[in-house]
Amino acid sequence: MFNNINIALVPLLPLASSILLGLFGRKYIKNAAGIIGTAALLVSAVLSAYIAYEYFFVAGKIDNVYQPIIAMQYNWLQFTPSLSINLGIIIDPISVMMMVVVTFVSLMVHVFSLGYMKGEERYATYYAYLSLFTFSMLGLVISTNIFQTYMFWELVGVSSYLLIGYYFQKPSAVSAAKKAFIVTRFADLGFLIGILILAFHAETLDFQTLIQRLTDANSTQFASSASSTFLGVSALTWGLTLVFMGGAGKSAMFPLHVWLPDAMEGPTPVSALIHAATMVVAGVYLVARLFPIFSFDGAALTVVTYVGAFSALFAAIIACTQTDIKRVLAYSTMSQIGFMMFALGVSGYGGENGLGYMAAMFHLFTHAFFKSLLFLGAGAVIHLVHSNDMNDMGGLRKLMPITHISFLIACFAIAGIPPFAGFFSKEEILLSAFHANTLVYGVALLTSGLTAFYMFRLYFSIFWQKDTEVHDSHGEGPWAMKLPLIILGALALLAGFVPFSSLVTADGMPLETHIDIAFSAAPVLLAAAGILLAMRLYKKANETPAKIALALGGLYHAAYRKFYIDEVYAFVTKKIIFNLIGRPAAWFDKHIVDGLMNAMASVTAAFAGLIKGLQSGKVQQYALYFFGGIVTLTILIIYWW
Amino acid sequence: MSEIPLTHILFVSTALFFIGMYGLFTRRNMITMLMAVELMLNSVNINFVAFNKYLFPENLDGVFFTIFIITIAAAEAAVAIAIIINLYRSHHSIDVEDATEMKW
Numbered sequence: 001m002f003n004n005i006n007i008a009l010v011p012l013l014p015l016a017s018s019i020l021l022g023l024f025g026r027k028y029i030k031n032a033a034g035i036i037g038t039a040a041l042l043v044s045a046v047l048s049a050y051i052a053y054e055y056f057f058v059a060g061k062i063d064n065v066y067q068p069i070i071a072m073q074y075n076w077l078q079f080t081p082s083l084s085i086n087l088g089i090i091i092d093p094i095s096v097m098m099m100v101v102v103t104f105v106s107l108m109v110h111v112f113s114l115g116y117m118k119g120e121e122r123y124a125t126y127y128a129y130l131s132l133f134t135f136s137m138l139g140l141v142i143s144t145n146i147f148q149t150y151m152f153w154e155l156v157g158v159s160s161y162l163l164i165g166y167y168f169q170k171p172s173a174v175s176a177a178k179k180a181f182i183v184t185r186f187a188d189l190g191f192l193i194g195i196l197i198l199a200f201h202a203e204t205l206d207f208q209t210l211i212q213r214l215t216d217a218n219s220t221q222f223a224s225s226a227s228s229t230f231l232g233v234s235a236l237t238w239g240l241t242l243v244f245m246g247g248a249g250k251s252a253m254f255p256l257h258v259w260l261p262d263a264m265e266g267p268t269p270v271s272a273l274i275h276a277a278t279m280v281v282a283g284v285y286l287v288a289r290l291f292p293i294f295s296f297d298g299a300a301l302t303v304v305t306y307v308g309a310f311s312a313l314f315a316a317i318i319a320c321t322q323t324d325i326k327r328v329l330a331y332s333t334m335s336q337i338g339f340m341m342f343a344l345g346v347s348g349y350g351g352e353n354g355l356g357y358m359a360a361m362f363h364l365f366t367h368a369f370f371k372s373l374l375f376l377g378a379g380a381v382i383h384l385v386h387s388n389d390m391n392d393m394g395g396l397r398k399l400m401p402i403t404h405i406s407f408l409i410a411c412f413a414i415a416g417i418p419p420f421a422g423f424f425s426k427e428e429i430l431l432s433a434f435h436a437n438t439l440v441y442g443v444a445l446l447t448s449g450l451t452a453f454y455m456f457r458l459y460f461s462i463f464w465q466k467d468t469e470v471h472d473s474h475g476e477g478p479w480a481m482k483l484p485l486i487i488l489g490a491l492a493l494l495a496g497f498v499p500f501s502s503l504v505t506a507d508g509m510p511l512e513t514h515i516d517i518a519f520s521a522a523p524v525l526l527a528a529a530g531i532l533l534a535m536r537l538y539k540k541a542n543e544t545p546a547k548i549a550l551a552l553g554g555l556y557h558a559a560y561r562k563f564y565i566d567e568v569y570a571f572v573t574k575k576i577i578f579n580l581i582g583r584p585a586a587w588f589d590k591h592i593v594d595g596l597m598n599a600m601a602s603v604t605a606a607f608a609g610l611i612k613g614l615q616s617g618k619v620q621q622y623a624l625y626f627f628g629g630i631v632t633l634t635i636l637i638i639y640w641w
Numbered sequence: 642m643s644e645i646p647l648t649h650i651l652f653v654s655t656a657l658f659f660i661g662m663y664g665l666f667t668r669r670n671m672i673t674m675l676m677a678v679e680l681m682l683n684s685v686n687i688n689f690v691a692f693n694k695y696l697f698p699e700n701l702d703g704v705f706f707t708i709f710i711i712t713i714a715a716a717e718a719a720v721a722i723a724i725i726i727n728l729y730r731s732h733h734s735i736d737v738e739d740a741t742e743m744k745w
Contacts, residue, residue, distance in 0.1 A: 617741030620666055620674075627662070 007071045007089055010048050010099060011138035013040045014106075018131035025124025033124035034117070037131050038110040044134075045103040052100045055091055056503050066508035068092035068208065070144060085205055088144035093504040094288055094361060098141035101368045102278050106134045108484040109273040112376050115480035116269055116383060126166060130273070133159035137278050141285060146195050147205045149286070153191070153250070156282065157184050160274050164266040176262035183259040187249020194242030197235055198293075201225035211292045233299070240300035244287060244307075251283025252334045253341060254311040258566055260334055264326035268382055271326060272375030276333050277368035284340045284364055291357060291506055295349040308341025309443045314563070316450040320457065321549075321560040324388045325378050328458050329371070332414065335447060336367050342444070343429040346436035347506065354506035355513070356436070359428030362500045366421035369495050370413035373488035377407040380477055380485065381462055390458065394541070395467035400476040404463050406489035411459045413492040415452035415527045418520070424496035428513060430523055448523050452530030460538035650691040657684035671725045671735045675718065682714050 017040035025033045060066050073088040110130060117126055136155035143149040158181075165177030199205050202213045202221045213221040214236065225236040245256075252260035263275050274280070287294060287304060294301050312335045319331035340360040347356025380403045385393055397404040413420035416427070426448060433441040476482065502510035537545050549556045558564065614625075657680055664677030686707045693703025729735050 615744055617744030619737050619740075620669075624666060627666075 004071045004089075006047050007051055007091065007142075010044050010051070010103065011135050011142065013044045014131040014138065015135040016040065018128050018135060021124050021131065022128035025128055026122070029124055031123065033127045034110070034114045037127035038107070038114065040131065041103065041107045041110050041134060044138075045100075045107045048096075048099040048103045051091070052096045055096050056093075060091075060093075060096075064509065066093050066503075066505075068508075070208075073144060082203055083199075083205065085147045086145045087148055089142045090144045090207065091142075093508065094285065095141050097361065097365060097504050098285060099138060101365060102134065102137050102141065105277040105368050105372045106130070106137075106273055108372060108376070108488055109269045112272070112379065112481050112484045113267075113269045115478040116379055117267065118478075122166070126163075126267070129159055129162045129166070130270070133163065133274060133279070137282070140282060144207055145205050146199070146207060146210065149289070150188075150191065150195060153188065153246070153282065156279050157181060157188070157250075160184075160263070160279055163270040163274060164263045166267055166270070167265070170265065172262075173265040176259075176265040180259035180263045183256055184249045187256050188246050190242040190249070191246020194239045194244075194246065197239035197242065198225075201228075201235055201239070207289065211290070214293045215296045234297075236293075236297055237299045240290070240294055240297055241303055243290065244283075244300065244304055247283030247286040248307060249283070250286075251280050251337045251341070252311075253283065253307050253338065254314050255565065257311065257315070257334050258569055261327045261330045261562070264324070264330050264388075268326065268375060268379030271330070272372040272379065275330065276371040276375050280333060280337060281340070281364050281368070284337060284344065284360060287341070287344050288357065288361060291344065291347075292349060294344070295347070295506070301345050303345075305342045305345025305437065305440060308338045308343075308345055309440045310338070311335070312338025312342065312447045313443050313450075314338075316447045316454065317559050318562050319454040320450060321556060323390050325381070325390050325393075325458060325462065326375075326388055328390075328454060329374055329378060332374075332451065332455065333371055335451060336363070336371065336414070339426070339429050339444065339447070340364055340367070342440055343432055346433050346440060349506050352511070354511060355428060356432035357506040358501050358504060358511055358513075359425060359432050361504045363422075363425035363429055365498070365500065365504075366413065366425045366492075366495045369488055370410040370420075370422055370492040373406055373410040373485065373492050374414070376481075376484055376488065377403050377410065380481055383477055383481070390461040393462045394465040395463070397463040402482045402485055403476060406485040406492075407459060407463070409489045409492050411455045413496075414455050415531060416448055416523055417452075417527055417531075418524065419493075419496065421492050421494070421496035423520075423524070425500075426523065427520055428501075431516070431519060434519070445523060445526060449526035449530045452527035453534050456531045456534035457538050460534060464539050466541045647691060647695045650687065654684040654687040654691070657681075657687065669736045669738055671721075671728070671737055674737065675721050675725070678721075679714060679718070682710060686710055 014037075017037050021029060021033050021037060029036065054060070055066075055069075060069070069091040071089040071091050073086055075084055076087045077085040079085075110127070113126065113130070117123055120126060133156065136152050136159055140149055140152035140156060143152060161177050161181040164180050165173050167173045168177075195205075198210060198214070201224050202210045204210050204213065213219050214225060216222055222236075225239070226234050228235045230238055247253075249256040260275060260280070264271055266275075294304065315331040315334035315338065319328050319335065322328045322331065340363050343356045343360035343363065345356070347354055347358075347360070349357075380400060381393065381396060382388060384396070384400060387393070409420065413422040416423045418424075430441065430444055430448070433444050501513040505511045537548075561567075661677045661680030661682075661684060664680065665674055668674050668677060689703040689707045689710075693700065697703075725735055728740060732739050
């Protein structure tokens with residue numbers, strides 16, 4: 001059976017290295033910090049791979065169904081006999097899968113950073129933050145309790161904040177970090193209220209009990225949550241929708257996506273880890289974790305579907321116009337997470353209906369590899385060119401062959417070209433959407449065409465088009481940077497062949513899937529068309545893209561300005577909230593609250609002014625008061641008694 | 642010749658006390674104020690001696706107290722004069738009204 005210490009070590013090792021590097025890194029450890037952090041994570045990754053092997057192939061299956069295992073349960077806060085907050089470790093298909101993804105991608109990023117961040121002044125601090133993030137993310141995925149999830153959720157947000165603001169000398173990085181923190185914090189407010197609603201009705205915070213009570217139509221808890229309504233919507237739907245709001249904030253779903261593109265101010269390996277592969281899929285993971293309840297409540301699931309589908313298309317359109325390569329990747333991340341979200345949204349719970357769930361998890365898995373590869377590749381390019389703007393790049397295929405090949409593999413993977421990893425997962429998503437909802441299927445098909453187009457626009461702009469003068473002589477970078485690219489490139493090529501459908505499903509039972517060539521033809525052809533179009537437009541520098549942009553006019557401009565969402569937020573916060581709530585509140589504070597305090601102070605001062613004459617400093621006056629007092633007392637004592 | 646009654650002596654001491662008090666309240670010169678305080682102390686001494694003699698002639702408690710007070714008055718005079726000298730050094734004056742900022 002499982003050795004529980006091994007499982008606990010997976011998150012605890014990064015925590016230990018984070019504390020060690022955070023406390024002693026800058027002064028004593030310095031350049032060894034990278035090796036220490038990487039070594040701790042290597043052990044973590046090996047352990048989690050071992051756990052995954054144990055779970056999936058040895059011990060996890062009972063009667064052909066993968067059973068969740070509570071590997072550790074510690075009663076932390078006991079409120080009432082029935083309600084407590086526990087800290088624990090749950091081992092089930094999705095948590096094991098996430099554990100492997102997080103430790104593996106984090107390991108790759110640690111290794112890559114050995115080269116990329118070399119010579120940085122706050123090198124040890126960087127590794128401390130990176131390890132802290134890894135710990136928080138692992139804690140999040142193994143939570144047994146929704147409140148434990150929430151705590152790690154916030155920890156993840158904090159480490160993301162720290163890492164985005166790593167270059168705190170740059171004002172743009174500071175404001176991006178604040179923006180990310182505030183936007184996700186705002187979303188987490190919804191998450192917290194959602195938790196409270198669900199916990200209030202289900203009378204528990206434990207995931208398994210929560211799911212069991214709220215999916216049983218005969219239980220009193222279900223009756224109470226389904227019957228109490230607010231604005232005509234049941235408490236269950238409200239709770240789930242608000243929990244999804246938290247997930248949408250972390251996963252950068254429309255309209256809470258505004259922080260993600262700005263978060264690219266952080267160091268590029270950080271973007272690869274946090275803002276591509278792990279943290280941003282926390283929302284998907286959360287919905288998957290609560291999926292049995294979601295699948296019981298059609299309304300909340302519909303919200304998930306349409307938010308996901310809209311975000312996917314919306315982000316893909318913006319990605320076609322951006323010139324900052326990291327921003328293109330950020331929007332493509334948002335678009336791919338949209339895919340995962342609507343795949344969950346169109347999914348049912350058991351058997352064949354659970355295809356969407358499986359597909360979302362599968363896409364999460366493959367996406368983690370090829371998207372972190374894309375970001376690391378972009379990092380290598382930025383390392384060489386010292387610019388984020390694709391206009392400053394071109395012709396780099398000769399200078400950086402390994403980056404070029406791995407980037408190309410990742411582009412094929414995300415475009416969904418067989419036999420690369422993205423093809424398999426995207427096929428499942430499209431298939432599940434096709435069976436459930438034609439509109440969503442259409443959006444998904446269009447988006448996957450667009451995905452191929454903008455990814456290859458990026459690819460050709462970086463590696464082909466014109467020739468760039470590169471002044472640096474350090475070439476492609478050290479092996480620490482090339483090795484993760486090669487490993488991830490191999491995975492982006494092969495991850496699709498993992499028999500995922502028999503491992504991770506909604507109900508734990510293996511699912512039969514097959515690739516239907518007739519069905520696959522449409523998306524693959526569309527993707528190929530997108531690639532050819534991008535090749536025609538961007539392989540050699542020419543005037544056509546500018547002409548097309550001009551012809552599209554307002555539409556292009558709107559997409560280039562990200563559909564003015566940032567401006568809308570600025571308008572809403574600065575003009576409406578600031579004027580209607582901020583200013584009156586400030587006025588109230590200044591005049592009423594402060595006024596009350598000032599009035600009290602001035603009354604005291606006036607009274608003091610009245611009596612301060614008594615203390616003149618004249619000794620004789622004091623003696624006179626003293627004498628007067630004695631006389632008065634004497635008279636009182638003689639005539640009163 | 643008949644004995645002097647107690648009331649006469651008490652009258653003298655009371656008069657001395659209030660003369661001293663008047664001096665303390667009205668004089669601004671600190672040396673004079675010190676003298677006024679001495680007057681008040683001596684009026685108390687007279688009281689002690691008188692009561693001792695008239696009420697408990699077999700005891701000497703009042704006389705002892707008087708001797709104590711004279712000793713303490715001497716010490717007090719030394720301290721007061723030291724204060725006055727220091728005040729004069731810093732203020733070039735021994736007028737109490739000039740020392741009102743001492744309240745801070």
